[in-house]
Amino acid sequence: MHYDFRKIEKKWQNYWADNQTFKAISPETGLKDEGQKPKFYVLDMFPYPSGAGLHVGHPLGYIASDIYARYKRHKGFNVLHPMGYDSFGLPAEQYAIQTGQHPAITTEQNIKTYRRQLDQIGFSFDWSREIRTSDPSYYKWTQWIFIQLFNSWYNKTADKAEDISVLISIFENKGNTSVNAACDEDTPSFTENDWNGFSKVRKQEILLKYRLTYLADTEVNWCPALGTVLANDEIVNGVSERGGHPVIRKKMTQWSMRITAYAQRLLDGLEKIDWPQPLKDAQKNWIGRSKGASVTFKVQGGSSDSKDQVKEDRENEIEVFTTRPDTIFGVSFMTLAPEHELVPKITSAAQKDEVDAYIETTAKRSERDRMADVKTISGVFTGAYAEHPFTKASIPIWIGDYVLAGYGTGAVMSVPCGDQRDYDFAKHFNIPIPNIFEGVDISEVAFADKERTIITNSEFLNGLRYKEATTKVIAELERIGSGKGKINYRLRDAVFSRQRYWGEPFPVYYDAEGMPQMIDEAHLPIKLPEVEKYLPTETGEPPLGNATHWAWDNEAHEVVSNDLIDNKTVFPLELNTMPGWAGSSQYFNRYMDPHNDEAIFSREAIDYWQDVDLYIGGSEHATGHLLYSRFWQKFMFDRGWVPKDEYAKKLINQGMITGTSAIVYRISGTDKYVSLGLKDDYEVEELRIDVNLINSADELNVASLRKWQPQFANAKFVLEGGKYIVGREVEKMSKRWHNVVNPDAICEEYGADSLRLYEMFLGPLEQSKPWNTAGITGVHSFLKKLWKLYHSGEDQNFEVSNAAPSKDALKTLHKTIKKVAEDIENFSFNTSVSTFMICVNELTSQKCTSRAILEALAVLVSPYAPHIAEELWQKLGHGDSISTAPFPTFEEKYVAESSKEYPISFNGKTRFTLELPLDMDKEEIEAAVMAHDKTQHHLQGRNPKKVIVVPGRIVNIVG
Numbered sequence: 001m002h003y004d005f006r007k008i009e010k011k012w013q014n015y016w017a018d019n020q021t022f023k024a025i026s027p028e029t030g031l032k033d034e035g036q037k038p039k040f041y042v043l044d045m046f047p048y049p050s051g052a053g054l055h056v057g058h059p060l061g062y063i064a065s066d067i068y069a070r071y072k073r074h075k076g077f078n079v080l081h082p083m084g085y086d087s088f089g090l091p092a093e094q095y096a097i098q099t100g101q102h103p104a105i106t107t108e109q110n111i112k113t114y115r116r117q118l119d120q121i122g123f124s125f126d127w128s129r130e131i132r133t134s135d136p137s138y139y140k141w142t143q144w145i146f147i148q149l150f151n152s153w154y155n156k157t158a159d160k161a162e163d164i165s166v167l168i169s170i171f172e173n174k175g176n177t178s179v180n181a182a183c184d185e186d187t188p189s190f191t192e193n194d195w196n197g198f199s200k201v202r203k204q205e206i207l208l209k210y211r212l213t214y215l216a217d218t219e220v221n222w223c224p225a226l227g228t229v230l231a232n233d234e235i236v237n238g239v240s241e242r243g244g245h246p247v248i249r250k251k252m253t254q255w256s257m258r259i260t261a262y263a264q265r266l267l268d269g270l271e272k273i274d275w276p277q278p279l280k281d282a283q284k285n286w287i288g289r290s291k292g293a294s295v296t297f298k299v300q301g302g303s304s305d306s307k308d309q310v311k312e313d314r315e316n317e318i319e320v321f322t323t324r325p326d327t328i329f330g331v332s333f334m335t336l337a338p339e340h341e342l343v344p345k346i347t348s349a350a351q352k353d354e355v356d357a358y359i360e361t362t363a364k365r366s367e368r369d370r371m372a373d374v375k376t377i378s379g380v381f382t383g384a385y386a387e388h389p390f391t392k393a394s395i396p397i398w399i400g401d402y403v404l405a406g407y408g409t410g411a412v413m414s415v416p417c418g419d420q421r422d423y424d425f426a427k428h429f430n431i432p433i434p435n436i437f438e439g440v441d442i443s444e445v446a447f448a449d450k451e452r453t454i455i456t457n458s459e460f461l462n463g464l465r466y467k468e469a470t471t472k473v474i475a476e477l478e479r480i481g482s483g484k485g486k487i488n489y490r491l492r493d494a495v496f497s498r499q500r501y502w503g504e505p506f507p508v509y510y511d512a513e514g515m516p517q518m519i520d521e522a523h524l525p526i527k528l529p530e531v532e533k534y535l536p537t538e539t540g541e542p543p544l545g546n547a548t549h550w551a552w553d554n555e556a557h558e559v560v561s562n563d564l565i566d567n568k569t570v571f572p573l574e575l576n577t578m579p580g581w582a583g584s585s586q587y588f589n590r591y592m593d594p595h596n597d598e599a600i601f602s603r604e605a606i607d608y609w610q611d612v613d614l615y616i617g618g619s620e621h622a623t624g625h626l627l628y629s630r631f632w633q634k635f636m637f638d639r640g641w642v643p644k645d646e647y648a649k650k651l652i653n654q655g656m657i658t659g660t661s662a663i664v665y666r667i668s669g670t671d672k673y674v675s676l677g678l679k680d681d682y683e684v685e686e687l688r689i690d691v692n693l694i695n696s697a698d699e700l701n702v703a704s705l706r707k708w709q710p711q712f713a714n715a716k717f718v719l720e721g722g723k724y725i726v727g728r729e730v731e732k733m734s735k736r737w738h739n740v741v742n743p744d745a746i747c748e749e750y751g752a753d754s755l756r757l758y759e760m761f762l763g764p765l766e767q768s769k770p771w772n773t774a775g776i777t778g779v780h781s782f783l784k785k786l787w788k789l790y791h792s793g794e795d796q797n798f799e800v801s802n803a804a805p806s807k808d809a810l811k812t813l814h815k816t817i818k819k820v821a822e823d824i825e826n827f828s829f830n831t832s833v834s835t836f837m838i839c840v841n842e843l844t845s846q847k848c849t850s851r852a853i854l855e856a857l858a859v860l861v862s863p864y865a866p867h868i869a870e871e872l873w874q875k876l877g878h879g880d881s882i883s884t885a886p887f888p889t890f891e892e893k894y895v896a897e898s899s900k901e902y903p904i905s906f907n908g909k910t911r912f913t914l915e916l917p918l919d920m921d922k923e924e925i926e927a928a929v930m931a932h933d934k935t936q937h938h939l940q941g942r943n944p945k946k947v948i949v950v951p952g953r954i955v956n957i958v959g
Contacts, residue, residue: 003787005751009867021881022124024080027608037078042069045617048086049110054117055740057657057733061616063756064765066123070863071824074887082591084131090242093502096534103502122752122866129594133583140525141600142582143507147518149213154182154261161638171195182261184209204515212258219405222250227536228499238369248363254497259631263489274650282622288490292323293474295483297386321408321488326469327418333396333431335414338362339405348383355380362401370401377428389482406492501534501543503577509552512567523557544575584625585632612648619653655768659739662694663727675720676727690738700724730770753865754780760829786840798875805850812842813853814894856888905956922949929955
């Protein structure tokens with residue numbers, strides 16, 4: 001039987017599915033019968049099922065995790081290796097808007113494609129645990145967690161989240177003056193008598209300032225074309241990643257998550273998990289911890305053009321955070337973010353039009369663009385002035401888009417002699433810069449040097465070093481009531497509302513006073529309603545505003561018609577949906593007990609599986625999914641639902657498999673295309689075309705190109721040597737660049753085992769590497785050679801003997817066992833493939849047919865090429881899957897060298913070699929060498945003056 005990979009792979013994929021070969025043993029259903037196997041949880045970041053399906057770059061991480069999962073099964077572990085789908089998302093909704101087809105239909109179609117592709121690559125997933133974030137039985141528990149967050153507050157003294165009832169009890173008995181909690185900055189102080197006298201609505205308003213999920217007016221990224229709020233990571237170069245639509249800044253009432261309460265714990269937790277350092281650094285930078293001082297500047301007035309006229313009714317304070325309080329005497333002006341709430345209050349009448357126009361322009365730029373733009377200098381004077389807390393000098397207040405409302409306080413004290421951007425701003429707008437330094441050129445930006453002794457015109461700090469000056473300034477600010485020392489974080493609370501249809505509905509209705517109320521968890525899930533349109537309503541409400549059956553009956557405990565809303569027993573439901581990261585923030589825990597309808601997971605399941613042992617996924621999720629999910633895990637830990645406050649011990653970011661794009665060159669302004677070697681003679685434009693139209697010699701099939709897209713139908717092609725040669729460029733594999741290679745085609749031509757081996761063979765897992773289909777023939781040839789090792793003759797009849805293995809075969813096998821085990825443990829999968837090739841070559845040369853060797857080899861190969869390994873295992877007479885076989889044990893004795901080939905030298909010149917046992921001592925070695933015929937031949941009857949013997953190395957005869 002020849003190696004018929006198509007038949008073999010289909011056979012074993014069906015076998016695994018029929019027998020649920022990779023189903024993990026649940027702790028509540030019989031671990032005792034398995035001898036209490038140790039657990040090992042291997043997890044992949046679950047995919048969004050796009051309509052394009054998988055390309056060959058997508059399975060890279062899945063193959064690596066599958067190899068490790070299969071290896072751990074061989075090592076005797078109870079392995080949990082699940083898979084599911086992050087199936088809510090904007091692409092399906094946009095497709096629904098364009099076609100009118102319900103997102104659930106396209107999502108289901110896409111999932112079928114993904115499942116077929118994943119199955120054909122031979123992954124050992126436990127499909128009995130499949131989850132989909134768009135399944136009501138799944139998002140029931142996302143809604144449940146939202147309710148728990150709403151009913152919790154963060155106790156800073158205990159440094160953990162607690163039930164909101166604890167806080168209410170404190171308010172009833174002590175008020176809030178002694179409460180140390182994470183809350184809104186504008187939270188008022190009150191006594192227990194105040195609290196007990198508050199109305200029900202007022203109490204709810206105050207509690208919203210403490211809850212871990214809360215409603216607040218928030219500056220958001222609003223995309224009018226998509227009709228929704230976007231997260232920062234959904235915006236690229238100021239436009240939406242999906243569709244490339246403009247994004248503006250807009251203030252909206254949104255649900256937010258108080259992730260800032262966990263900022264320090266999120267930082268500290270990074271020290272105890274084995275995650276890539278670049279990913280940790282990204283999270284540290286995103287959280288952005290900095291130590292400094294909070295300083296308040298009193299506004300002198302802004303309703304008049306006169307800076308001396310103080311209006312008591314317009315008096316306000318501007319709070320700034322600075323990491324350099326020692327620079328306070330260098331403050332020349334203040335800059336507020338254009339969105340700062342004080343701007344409309346303090347702007348003078350003369351400046352109002354200019355300020356309003358600037359704010360409107362700034363709203364069209366995303367925060368990312370503003371942060372990244374270090375060259376553009378723009379701003380407007382408000383006409384208002386602030387008072388310096390120490391010198392009492394009047395400081396002009398400007399607005400500038402380099403200050404962000406969402407970072408710090410949205411205001412900065414600008415020190416041109418201490419900050420390059422402040423210096424550039426002041427020079428651009430001719431703002432006076434007082435030189436407070438003695439004999440120092442301001443353009444040197446002297447305060448940037450923390451080690452310099454401060455020599456200023458201010459006696460207050462003169463002669464102090466940075467740390468001394470900082471301490472003195474903070475102490476004086478606290479004494480006069482104008483500031484205090486403070487630790488600040490760049491991290492902002494996470495906006496949790498999206499104006500979309502295809503997402504998790506909030507379990508929230510609004511009472512007669514407009515206050516949010518949670519639906520009792522006994523009535524979950526609140527299912528997504530049907531709508532006729534997936535766009536926002538004509539009045540600007542989110543798509544759920546189109547639903548006619550979207551009201552909550554508080555007596556019947558069910559969703560009813562909007563016509564029944566009376567604000568007595570029937571109330572309107574929340575129209576926003578949750579963001580994409582909601583469903584991915586606890587899925588790893590739900591996999592532990594995915595069919596439990598009574599709880600998010602059982603105590604037995606969470607206590608057994610505990611956490612993820614190995615997590616593999618893309619680094620692009622560093623500050624999205626991976627930060628938010630850590631936040632939710634810590635919250636769940638605080639409330640006692642999970643045993644660990646970090647959910648993944650080890651995480652690996654797989655590299656990217658890049659594609660080699662094909663480029664044709666169009667002469668500008670024409671419909672004529674020139675071959676690669678001729679392009680430098682013309683002014684050309686580059687167009688990327690389908691790589692499947694190119695052969696291995698980079699020659700274009702012009703006839704096929706004409707059929708591919710109408711724009712090429714009548715084009716003219718200038719050839720070289722009768723051929724059109726395309727340009728090639730390695731870049732991200734994507735439909736946009738037409739360089740996608742479909743795994744279906746690879747599996748059909750070479751087989752899934754070849755695909756798996758080749759993706760690992762391309763290079764180290766964490767590095768990016770280019771795909772080259774031509775290279776797969778090498779690993780495919782290896783698999784055919786492996787097959788032949790177990791077969792003989794032209795008909796390739798199976799031939800394995802029970803003969804004792806040779807010494808050489810044992811040596812080959814055991815050095816392979818050692819290397820492969822080390823490689824898998826170190827995630828060096830590419831070198832394992834090379835090791836397999838060397839092993840098979842050596843065993844072939846040795847004409848090895850020994851069962852003892854070939855059985856072990858099949859197990860070694862199994863994690864990488866499971867289909868061929870299963871077939872060989874069955875041919876070897878085994879009735880069970882090879883996945884149940886123990887991993888071969890390495891024995892040192894088989895690879896230990898028992899002899900040494902000594903170079904025998906005469907007067908330092910090697911004349912011949914002689915193999916001798918390693919256990920010989922110096923005298924025995926000398927005797928053996930001297931007795932050898934070749935030694936006597938070279939001595940020609942002479943007695944040597946000296947014989948130098950270094951055991952295990954050399955023998956030198958000095959004549």
